[in-house]
Amino acid sequence: MTNGKDLKKLPAFKNEDEEREFWSTHDTADYFDLNKIQEAVFPDLKPTTRRISIRLNESLIQELKVLANKKNIPYHSLIKVYLSEKVREETL
Numbered sequence: 615m616t617n618g619k620d621l622k623k624l625p626a627f628k629n630e631d632e633e634r635e636f637w638s639t640h641d642t643a644d645y646f647d648l649n650k651i652q653e654a655v656f657p658d659l660k661p662t663t664r665r666i667s668i669r670l671n672e673s674l675i676q677e678l679k680v681l682a683n684k685k686n687i688p689y690h691s692l693i694k695v696y697l698s699e700k701v702r703e704e705t706l
Contacts, residue, residue, distance in 0.1 A: 621644065621647065622644045622645050675689070678693060
């Protein structure tokens, strides 16, 4: 008995879609003791990336290269950082 009630048993899911549908209509507190939840750590997990092509003005590329050089990082990495920061800023 946890949180003052018995925990329900999870059904076996055939696939992720079925599991996603289940969780959209059920409360995790009915299936897990929320007092015992631990943070998961995945040290070797790397985000999936995809190559894209983008056209930029030559002068912008040169400015990015100068900035990246000052930070001692590849300019492609700097572009990813700037894009990520701006997207995070716009979505908050």
